[in-house]
Structure formats: C-alpha cells, structure tokens
Amino acid sequence: MVVGLTYNLRGESMEAFGAGPARKGDDAEFDEPETVRTIAAALEGLGHRCVPIGALPQLMQRLLRGERWDMVFNLAEGHHGFGREAQVPALLEEWRIPFTFSDPLCLCLCLHKPTAQLLLRQAGVPTAPFTVVRRPGDVDGVGLSFPLFVKPVAEGTSKGVGPDSRVTDARQLRRTCTELLERHGQPVLVERYLPGPEYTVGVLGTGAAARAIGVSQHLFDEDGPPVLTGWGKANAGSTPLRTRLLNGDGPARDMAGLAVRAWRELGCRDAGRVDLRCDEGGTPHVLDVNPLPGLCPAYSFLPLQWEGAGRPYHELIAHIVASAAERLSPPPVTLTTAVVPV
Template identity: 40%
Template sequence: MRIGLAYNEKPDATPASDAYAEWDDPSTIDAVGQALGRFGTVVRLEADELFPQKLSLARPDIVFNMAEGLHGPCRESHVPALCEYLQIPYTGSDPLTLALTLHKGRTKEILAYRGVPTAPFRVIERIEDLERLPLPFPLFVKPVAEGSGKGIFVNNLCETPAQLAERVPFLLERYTQPVLVETYLPGPEFTVAILGNNGDVRCLPLVGFDFATLPPGAPPVYGYEAKWIWDTREHPLAIFQCPPSGVADSLCRETERVALDAYRALGCRDWCRIDVRVDRFGVPNVVELNPLPGIIPDPAMNSCFPKAARVAGYTYDGLIQEVVRTAWRRITGRDVGAQDAASVHAPTAISA
C-alpha cells in the first residue's frame, strides 16, 4: 500500500515569535514517516502551495494527516478537504470538525448546546463588545482560533476590568481575530487522549498538570511560556503526570466522560486530544479539542498523546500505526491486511 504523509514543517530559523508554533519539527515528521513505513511505501506530501498537484499526482491509498495548514481560520481543514475532493481516504477528523475545533467559540457553542460542560464565554470582535460583559471575574482571554499556546500568555488571566481592557485590544490587534473571553477555571487540569470510532472509542490514561513545576509566581496556565520558553530540550518542564497522582477516581471518570461527550459532539474521528479543566464547583469543563494532536516522538519532550499512549503500552510507532488501523477500519470496514499491503501502485512519474 502507498501511504501519503501530509505535514507542515517548521522553518529552519524559527523566528522569535509564535508564528510557526503549530508546525512540526523535521524529527517528528521523520519519526511518523518511519512508523508508517510498516504499511508500505511512504510518500511525503508537504502541505505547501503545491500540495494539491502533488496529492492528485501521487494518489496514495490513504493519507496520514498531520498538516496544521497554511492560511486562514479554516487552515486545518484544507488537507482533508482536498483529499475528499480527490476521493483519497485520510486519517482523522473531517474538514467540518477540523474547522470547528480550531474556532474555540464555535466549539463551545456546540458543547453548550449538547450539554457538555464548558466555561461561560463571549466572543469579542470589537473593544466595545466589552461593555456590559455579563461575566464575573476572574476571566481568561485568548485568540479565538489559535493552538499550541499561540496568544496564550500568563497575563491572559484577568482579575480586574483594567487588566481585561488592556489585554483584549492587545490580542485583537496582534492576532487579527476575535478574542474569546471566558470564566477562569481554577481547578486541576487534564488532557485526555482518545482513540477510536463509533462503538469503539476509548480514553488513554489521563495526563494531569503539576503547576507547581512552573516558575515561582506563574499562574497555573499551560500557555506559550510554559510550552515554548520554560520547557527546553536541556531542561524539560516536568509538568505532566500520567496517570495523575492524588486525583479522586470519580473525578478521573467524570473527566473521561465529558471528554468522550465532547469527542462525539464535535464528530471527531480516529483520534483527538481534549483539554479539560475543573471549575470552582468541582465540575470538569471542556477547554478545547485537538483533533490534530501534537506527536513529538522524544519521550523526554512534553507531548501528551505519545505520553498517554506509552503508559497504555504503545510504542511511538505502535501509536501512529494504531491511528492508521483505526482509520482504515472506519473507511473500509476491515483491518489493514495483506491484500492492502500488496496493492502497490505503479510508480508515478513525479517525485511528490
């Protein structure tokens, strides 16, 4: 079988901004490619401006999609949309789910409608929208459609109207998109790695956050500083606990339940990592969904999906292969078998 690998690679000289925070390092892309080699020939398809041509010439049997996308608020849905256009199967969620989950406000509307706990919120498009905001402090603010800690800084936790009035215009201007203002959730935080479809959806062991590992005085927020400044290859931030220690079993089960409800509410497929945080009443609330979860291979680096998978007994390659198997089963109704591995296509004239 020929398997396409759709990805966006971080540029060499990473600028001092968070512009490419979502894109993957060459080492991650190589590791995924190696794991996919188990199924046959891997065709690397960088999701750049020539991606549509490369995909239509290569026509792999399935695309492993880890591309975060190039442009605009629907960027994560472009690769799956092109695959659908060309009727090429792909792993993971469809364009609708990927576009919706990138927009945290739209996601929360769906969660709220479906009765999945999520913090009360407003989407602020203009600074005047802050007048008569019906939400009590403290509040948490963030760009409505970013990921990987982009635009989430320690001072996004606003205790006062003055802080809010400073922070919101800054984010509106810097990220040129609406700002999500929501009730601050002061309780413990978890992230839930989920695998599967339909009747067979399961949570991997919960990952908990130990905020005591952040520098003294830092608020308990896993934002840009924690992800990209305080956590380095030389000094990894030991913030994750999998499974979390000292957490009541009932809270763990309830956290898994809201994560699974969110997975279904947004129509996720194959896999997704869901962030959950406990409100002041002790109820786990869904913060956001990551249907293209980070998958850094190095166990020393903080990458939650591979971490949870390791605790569940998967190797890194085993996890990547499980995603392909899960997708293949969903698409064809059967397991990846010998006949699939044998269906090698004639080589195409271009190198994609």
C-alpha cells in the same frame, strides 16, 4: 499500502508560495523534522511505503502531476484562517483520497473555540460561560464576573495564552483584549476563569469505538501562571511541561468519560486530545478539543500517555492508521504512485 505524509515544518518559509513572511511564533503548532522522520519510520516499519509530501502547496503540485496514495497520514496544520487545518483534508476529499484524523467540518468547528463550545453546551457537555470580543469597544458589553480568562478564538498550542490571560478587572481586560486583537487579527474568547486543576485526556478511535487512553493532570509552579502558556507548549522540547499521569480512579474516569463524550459529539476521528479544567466545586468543564494532535514522541501528550502504559510508539501509529482504514471502500490495496503530464 502507499501512505503519503503531509505536514508543516517549524521554520519553513511559505513566501515562495505567496503566503507572506511569517511572524515569530506563528509556527508553534508545526512539527519538527525529527517528528516527521519518526512517523515515517513507524509507517515503514508497519509494512507501508511512506511518501513524504509536505504542506498544502506541495500536495497541490503532486496531485496535479498525477501522484496518488492509498491513504494520507495528515499532520498539516495550515497557515491562515479559521479553515487552515481543514485545507489539506478538503483537497484530499476532492481527490477521493482517504486520510487520517478528522474531516474538514470537524477541524473547522474545533479550531473555532466559541462554535465548538456552543455545540457542546447544546449537547449538555459543560463548558465555561463565555462571550466573544470582536473589537475593543465590545469589552464594555462583557457581562461576566471576574476573574476571567482571555485567549484568541482560533489558535492552537496555547498561542496567545500567557501570564496576563487571567484578568481580574475591566482595565486589564481591555488591555489584554486589545493586544490579542492586534497581535492575532481575530476575535477574542472571554470566559469565566475556572480555578480548579487542569487535565488532558488522550482519545483514540472514532464514534462508538472511541476510548480514552490516558488522563494527565498539569502541574504548575507556585510562582508561575496556573495555566498552560503558549511559551510553555512551544518550548516543551527544551523545558518539559510538568504533568502526572493518573490511574483509573474516580476523578480520572470522570475526566475520561466527559472527554470521550465531547469527542463523539463533535464527530472527531482516529485520535486526538481533549483539555478540561475544573471549577471551584470540582466539576470538570471542556476547554478545548484537539482533533489534530501533536505526535512528537518526546513531549506531545498523546504519545506520552500511550507510552506511559508501556505501549510502543509504533503501535499508536498503527492504531491511528487502522482507525482511518475502516473508512476505506473498497478495502486498501497496494497501489503504485505514478507521474503523468498535465
């Protein structure tokens, strides 16, 4: 197959496309060039012809020039709005070009944490009780008991999560919510703090074929915050996060089963992650569902879980492509890209 590759790169400037200057840390979710090169090499090694495309503006230009691909391997996170992760998939849907990972609806739902949690709770999947603060005055109406946990409603890579995200009184809640509202320009999710251990489950597949490939428990320093911070995730390449990969014992099976259930309920596809945390009684709750996972082989959770079981990285990419290829109709054929005048 001819496989296009869409992505956002850390440090890339979108000002030439009218996006405005980026603020420090806004690109924490984006990929490093080495990750893109590694995925391209894996696709080529699997016998596909990989065509690097870039971000949304580059994809638009190439589509209008008449370029087409059998499939697009989509890593693009987007820049702005609750629909940013859905922008590239929506454009590909309009052009009837298949792509890896979840569809635009799923990506929007999962990025907006309150919506995802409402859907999961309706399906009987446990999540922490929460409310949403849209303006500083809403803090007065928060009826949850302290301690609480505060974060933006629609950020990834733990952006907006830091040592002060766990709040213990009304004054701290107001200060943290106000800072997040000003910094991120979006509402704030306020939920009951869960004091138990935190886990990440890697999921591979779609629907009934979805399965857990690994369960990692996060280990926190005694003198540091007991949460995954935005700084920690953004700097995982230089300061690796401390985790341990669990075997298939009872707790791991429980985490894996709940994660796959949440994955299926939200309609996620191909591969991704589900983050969970336990309450004081040891009951796991779903924190976040990530249907557009990081794939850096050096520090992203999904590849580390896959390779932790002795499986090579290129096989993970092969499974993702094979899962997406099941949606192709007719079956994939070899096409050549063409450039036509517009």
